Amino acid sequence: MKLWGGRFEKATDHMVDDFHSSLPFDRRLYGCDIRGSIAHATMLGEQGIIPAEDAKAIVKGLQGILEDLAAGRLAFDPDAEDIHMFVEQELTRRIGAPGGRLHTGRSRNDQVALDGHMFVKEACRETMGLLKDLIGTLLKAARAHLDTVMPGYTHLQKAQPITLAHHLMAWVQMFLRDRERVRDCYKRADVMPLGSGALAGTTYPLDRQRVADLLGFSRISENSMDGVADRDFMLDYLYAASVSMMHLSRCCEELILWSTDEFAFVRMDDAFSTGSSIMPQKKNPDVAELIRGKTGRVYGDLIALLTALKGIPLAYNKDMQEDKEALFDAHDTWTKCLIVFEGMFKTLCFNADVMERGAAGGFTNATDLADYLVRRGLPFRQAHEVSGKMVLSCVKRGISLLDMTLEEMQAFSPLFDGDVFDAISIHTCVVARDVPGGPAPDRVLASIESAEARLQDGFPMRGRI
Ligand code: ARG
DSSP: OOTTGGGOSSOOOHHHHHHHOOHHHHGGGHHHHHHHHHHHHHHHHHTTSSOHHHHHHHHHHHHHHHHHHHTTOSOOOTTSSSHHHHHHHHHHHHHOGGGGGTTTTOOHHHHHHHHHHHHHHHHHHHHHHHHHHHHHHHHHHHHHTTTOEEEEEETTEEEEEEEHHHHHHHHHHHHHHHHHHHHHHHHHHOEEOTTOTTTTOOSSOOOHHHHHHHHTOSEEOSOHHHHHHOOHHHHHHHHHHHHHHHHHHHHHHHHHHHTSTTTOSEEOOGGGOBOOSSOTTOOBOHHHHHHHHHHHHHHHHHHHHHHHHHTOOSSOOGGGGGHHHHHHHHHHHHHHHHHHHHHHHHTOEEOHHHHHHHHHSTTTTHHHHHHHHHHTTOOHHHHHHHHHHHHHHHHHHTOOGGGSOHHHHHHHOTTOOTTHHHHTSHHHHHHTOOSTTSSSHHHHHHHHHHHHHHHTSOOOOOSOO
């Protein structure tokens, strides 16, 4: 039975029933949907819009449905068009005529918008927590590797020496920004749209603020058309998820490289690696590869919703039903990847010796050699030229800068002195990069402490749904 059947003379084609049903995916919104309905019915009763005893019966009936669904005692009726219809039908089946008063002053358009806002708020809380856990794990590792020297790269060519802590703290900055994006997204999701009706509000004296308070929303939406047409808050979430997945993917790419025989900076735990069906020796970084691969699908979710929205006029159009699968898929993928990535990272074994040896090769101290000459008065551009010539000569001889004798160096510039060897030792190169944000261990420690403090910022937990 269709709840909107009055105007129709014919039943819907089965194909159409199947095509437009959203129950297979929006059923997971049942918690948000029923809590939203409980708040709406409570307010309707308080305002005298429906009889108080009917409001009571509705709330009680809805609570029963919520409990039964949560306990798996109630099956979703596959013939229901969507979660909203299912809940209303089930309510009326349970409590009779008063159930028919629940939808007073409401439309599925503002109802589905409310569910979306509630879902995104909850999703933000979850991802904030997961990002916090991941950052906490990275910070711990960074503290343990303040002095673990490794090569830093540009163009995937050795560039200058850094520490593993410094590298991990670069990751931390990425995930801290992800948290800011989620926090920002939460703010825009924290707006209560009920009362927008189908698009033009309602003739009943609804107390919208009361519903917002009951559901823990900070604000109510300010325009009834925008209240039902807006999906920006979902796009914000999808964008936050996309950027964060991109971050996870870049980290994974580094771990994949570092775990190759050629790099050997890191060994992945057996529990987070997989084998080959033909090559007995293989141990593949499939988890990291899969996270990298899933990044594309989250981008796809973002683009799918952007595209669905771009051509539709205000206010609600059925195209918008496509928002949910993209949102759910991105949320599920992102949260799973955050959890698995942290698990994989926790079990990594870093090969500090190999990293340090790597940092000593590839002329990573050539900039420091030039800087030495600058300290002796040579303009940087000339110092760069001298250092470059010395590198070229070393490349030809198959030695490193530190293998040259002082006399050999002085043939390139009379400014060289005995203290040059210490000045270009890999250890000095790291410690001397003592600028805020630099890899000198004290600076990295300061950045660890500042990140730890930022993690303690409270996230609005008001109005847990
Ligand atoms: N299932 C719909 C959705 O997910 C609910 C809103 C339906 N509104 C309507 N006017 N058909 O968007």
